[in-house]
Amino acid sequence: MAKKLINGNYAAAYGAKLARAEVIAAYPITPQTAIVEQVADFVASGEMKARYVCVESEHSAMAACIAAASAGARTFTATSSQGLLLMHELLHWATGARTPVVMVNVNRAVAPPWSVWADQTDSIAQRDTGWMQFYSESTQEELDTVIMSYKISESPDIMLPSFTTEDAFFLSHTYEPVEIPAQELVDGFLPPFRPEIRLDVDKPRGFGSLSMPHQWYMELRYLIAEAMDRSRKRILEVEKEWKELTGRSYGGLLDEYRTEDADVVLVNAGTAASTIREVIDKLRKEGKKVGLARIRSFRPFPTEEIRALGKHVHTIGVMDRSYTFGDGGAFFTEVKGALYSMKDRPAVKGYVVGVGGRDITMKTVEKLYDNLFKIKSGGLDSEKEWIDLKRPEVA
Amino acid sequence: MIVSRNRNARAGPGSREYDRFNYDDEIPIRGGRRLLEIRFHGRGGQGAVIASTMLASALFDEGKDVQAFPYFGVERRGAPVTAFLRMDDKPLRIRSEISEPDVVVVLDTFLMKYVDVTAGLKPGGVLIVNSSKGPEVYRKNPSLKVATVDATGIAIRHGVGSRTTPIVNTAILGAMVKVLGIVKLESVLRSIRDNVPVKKEENAASAREAYEKVVVG
Amino acid sequence: MSKPIKSYKDLPLAPITYEDTREAFKTGSWRTFKPLVDNSKCKKCWICWKFCPDMSIRILDDGSGIEFDYDHCKGCGICATECPAKCITMVTED
Numbered sequence: 001m002a003k004k005l006i007n008g009n010y011a012a013a014y015g016a017k018l019a020r021a022e023v024i025a026a027y028p029i030t031p032q033t034a035i036v037e038q039v040a041d042f043v044a045s046g047e048m049k050a051r052y053v054c055v056e057s058e059h060s061a062m063a064a065c066i067a068a069a070s071a072g073a074r075t076f077t078a079t080s081s082q083g084l085l086l087m088h089e090l091l092h093w094a095t096g097a098r099t100p101v102v103m104v105n106v107n108r109a110v111a112p113p114w115s116v117w118a119d120q121t122d123s124i125a126q127r128d129t130g131w132m133q134f135y136s137e138s139t140q141e142e143l144d145t146v147i148m149s150y151k152i153s154e155s156p157d158i159m160l161p162s163f164t165t166e167d168a169f170f171l172s173h174t175y176e177p178v179e180i181p182a183q184e185l186v187d188g189f190l191p192p193f194r195p196e197i198r199l200d201v202d203k204p205r206g207f208g209s210l211s212m213p214h215q216w217y218m219e220l221r222y223l224i225a226e227a228m229d230r231s232r233k234r235i236l237e238v239e240k241e242w243k244e245l246t247g248r249s250y251g252g253l254l255d256e257y258r259t260e261d262a263d264v265v266l267v268n269a270g271t272a273a274s275t276i277r278e279v280i281d282k283l284r285k286e287g288k289k290v291g292l293a294r295i296r297s298f299r300p301f302p303t304e305e306i307r308a309l310g311k312h313v314h315t316i317g318v319m320d321r322s323y324t325f326g327d328g329g330a331f332f333t334e335v336k337g338a339l340y341s342m343k344d345r346p347a348v349k350g351y352v353v354g355v356g357g358r359d360i361t362m363k364t365v366e367k368l369y370d371n372l373f374k375i376k377s378g379g380l381d382s383e384k385e386w387i388d389l390k391r392p393e394v395a
Numbered sequence: 396m397i398v399s400r401n402r403n404a405r406a407g408p409g410s411r412e413y414d415r416f417n418y419d420d421e422i423p424i425r426g427g428r429r430l431l432e433i434r435f436h437g438r439g440g441q442g443a444v445i446a447s448t449m450l451a452s453a454l455f456d457e458g459k460d461v462q463a464f465p466y467f468g469v470e471r472r473g474a475p476v477t478a479f480l481r482m483d484d485k486p487l488r489i490r491s492e493i494s495e496p497d498v499v500v501v502l503d504t505f506l507m508k509y510v511d512v513t514a515g516l517k518p519g520g521v522l523i524v525n526s527s528k529g530p531e532v533y534r535k536n537p538s539l540k541v542a543t544v545d546a547t548g549i550a551i552r553h554g555v556g557s558r559t560t561p562i563v564n565t566a567i568l569g570a571m572v573k574v575l576g577i578v579k580l581e582s583v584l585r586s587i588r589d590n591v592p593v594k595k596e597e598n599a600a601s602a603r604e605a606y607e608k609v610v611v612g
Numbered sequence: 613m614s615k616p617i618k619s620y621k622d623l624p625l626a627p628i629t630y631e632d633t634r635e636a637f638k639t640g641s642w643r644t645f646k647p648l649v650d651n652s653k654c655k656k657c658w659i660c661w662k663f664c665p666d667m668s669i670r671i672l673d674d675g676s677g678i679e680f681d682y683d684h685c686k687g688c689g690i691c692a693t694e695c696p697a698k699c700i701t702m703v704t705e706d
Contacts, residue, residue, distance in 0.1 A: 170490050173464045173465055174490070176486075275489050360491055362489065362491070
C-alpha cells in the first residue's frame with residue numbers, strides 16, 4: 001500500500017471516495033473547503049461515481065443528504081462551526097428519520113468574534129442530536145474513521161448518522177504521511193448501502209409523520225436510545241475488523257496511552273493528544289508516571305471505559321477545548337457524571353485549554369501534569385481552571 | 396492538492412524501518428536534536444504555505460518523516476502568513492505551532508516591520524531572507540547564521556508571477572537547499588515540477604539560480 | 613397491511629406510514645360545503661380538474677363530464693369559482 005503526503009481535509013475526501021459515497025451535498029466554509037473541493041474534483045474527473053449537489057447553505061446541504069439517504073443513497077457532507085450550527089435543526093431530523101448520513105466537521109470556534117481557529121464548541125453543541133461523534137488525532141485516523149463511520153452508521157441495528165471531527169489547521173491543513181488503503185480493501189470491508197425502508201415510487205409511504213402524545217413519539221425516541229447504546233459494541237467490532245485488514249486501530253471509544261500504571265491521567269480529545277503523548281514519553285523518562293486517555297467517541301460516551309480508568313487512577317485532569325457556560329467543560333462534566341456512581345471516586349479537575357485556537361504547547365501540558373501531581377498529594381486546589389488565560393496582573 | 400510520489404510502506408505501520416539520511420553531512424544547526432523546526436513568513440499570495448508543503452513533499456520523497464501546516468489570519472492577498480514545517484527521524488507527534496524554530500525563512504522583508512519574524516529563533520539558528528542586501532544587514536544576533544538571496548529579482552528574471560507580484564517561493568526553496576543541506580536539489584526540483592500548475596521549467600530554473608546565488612554570511 | 617403496534621418493539625425503524633394514506637384517511641369529512649355539477653352544461657374544458665388542489669375531480673371515461681371524489685374533496689370551492697360554464701354549485705351538506 002502506498003503512502004502519500006496529504007492533509008486532514010484531503011484525507012477526509014479520500015475517505016468519502018473510498019467509501020463510495022453516492023450523493024454529496026455541501027457548502028464551503030473555512031477550514032473545510034478543501035474537502036468538498038477535492039470531492040468535487042473526484043466527481044468531475046469520474047474517479048468517483050457520485051452526484052455532487054451545490055447547495056445554497058449548510059441547512060440545505062443536510063436537507064439534501066437526508067432526502068438522498070431516505071432514497072437509499074450513501075451520502076457525505078462536511079462543514080464547520082457556523083455551518084454546523086446552521087444545520088443543527090436538521091441534525092435532529094437525520095437522527096429521528098434514522099438516515100445514516102456521514103459527515104466531517106472541522107472544529108472551528110463559533111462567532112462572534114469571528115475566528116477560524118481550532119475550538120470544539122461547534123461539535124460539542126451537537127451532543128444532544130443523537131449523532132455519533134468521533135474525534136480524530138491524526139490524518140491517518142481521519143481517513144480510516146470516515147470509512148469506518150459508514151460501516152457503523154449503516155449497520156441495520158444502528159442506523160444513526162455520525163460525524164468525525166478534525167481540529168482546524170492543526171489537523172485539517174496539516175500535511176503528514178498517510179497510507180491510503182486500496183479500493184478493493186475498502187470494498188471488501190464496506191458493503192453497498194441498501195436500506196429496507198426507503199423512498200420508492202413502487203412502494204409509496206409517508207415519511208416523517210405526526211405522533212400525538214398518546215401515540216408513539218416516546219417509543220420512537222426510545223428506539224434511538226437503544227440504538228445509540230448498541231453502537232458502543234458495534235464501534236469496537238468494526239474497529240477490530242479494520243485492524244485485521246490494515247493493522248491500524250485507534251483505541252476504541254477511549255484511546256489510552258500508558259495509563260496502566262499511571263498516577264495521574266489527562267483526558268482530552270483532538271490533536272492536542274499527540275502533543276500530550278510526546279510530553280508523556282519525556283516525563284516518563286524522568287520517572288513521572290503520567291498517562292493519557294483520549295476521548296475518541298464522545299457519543300456514545302465511553303462510560304464503562306472511564307469507570308474502569310477511575311478504578312486505578314485517582315487523579316484525573318479533563319481538558320476541554322470548549323466551554324459550556326453555566327456549568328463546565330462538556331468532557332469534564334460528563335467524565336464526572338460517569339464516575340459518580342463509583343464508591344471511591346477519583347479527584348477530577350477540569351481544564352479549559354486552547355479555546356479559540358490558542359496553541360496547546362508541550363509547556364502547557366507539562367504545567368497541567370505538574371498541577372495534577374500537586375492535587376494528588378495535596379487535594380484539589382480548584383474545581384476547574386482556564387489555562388493560559390490573560391489575567392490581570394495581581395497587584 | 397500536494398502531489399508526492401507514492402512511497403511504499405516498507406515494514407508496516409508503526410515501524411521505524413526506513414531509509415535514514417546522513418545527519419552528519421548537514422550543517423550542525425540543531426544542537427544534537429533530531430527534530431528540525433522551520434518557520435516560513437510571507438504574505439498571502441506569495442506562496443509561503445505552498446513552499447512549506449513542496450519542501451515537505453521533497454523531504455517525504457527522500458524518506459523523512461515530516462509535518463507541515465499553516466497559520467494565517469484573514470485570507471486575503473498581503474495578509475501575514477506563517478507556515479510551519481517539522482522534520483524528524485520518527486513520526487511526528489507535536490501538533491502545536493513552532494515557537495522556537497531552528498530555521499526562519501522570510502519571503503518578504505516588508506513584513507519584518509510588522510511581524511517579529513525571528514521571535515524564538517534558537518541561538519545558532521539559521522535565518523534566510525529574500526533580499527538583495529547582504530546577510531550582515533539582518534544579523535541582529537551574532538550567533539545566527541544568515542543567508543540572503545534576491546528571490547524577487549530571480550523570479551522576475553524568469554517571468555514567474557508578475558512584475559508587481561512575483562512568485563518567490565520556488566527561488567527561496569532553491570536557496571534553502573544550499574543553506575540547510577537537508578535535502579537534495581533534485582528532490583526539490585522534482586517537487587516543484589509536480590506541484591506548480593504553470594511555468595514549471597521557469598520555476599525550476601528560479602530554484603536553481605537561487606541555489607547558485609544565495610549568499611551565506 | 614399494518615401490523616398492530618402494542619409496544620416500542622412493534623414499531624418500524626423510523627416514523628413512516630405503512631399504508632397508502634389516501635386509502636386510509638377519508639378527508640372528505642373536513643368540508644362544510646360540497647360541489648355539485650350539472651354535466652349537461654359542462655363545456656369539457658377540464659379547467660376545474662386542472663385547478664382542483666386535491667386531485668378530487670375525475671374526468672369521466674366517456675368524456676361526458678366530471679365527477680367528484682367526495683371521500684377526499686374538502687369543499688374549497690375553487691372549481692365552482694373557475695368553471696367558465698358556471699355548472700358547478702356549492703351546497704351545504706345535509
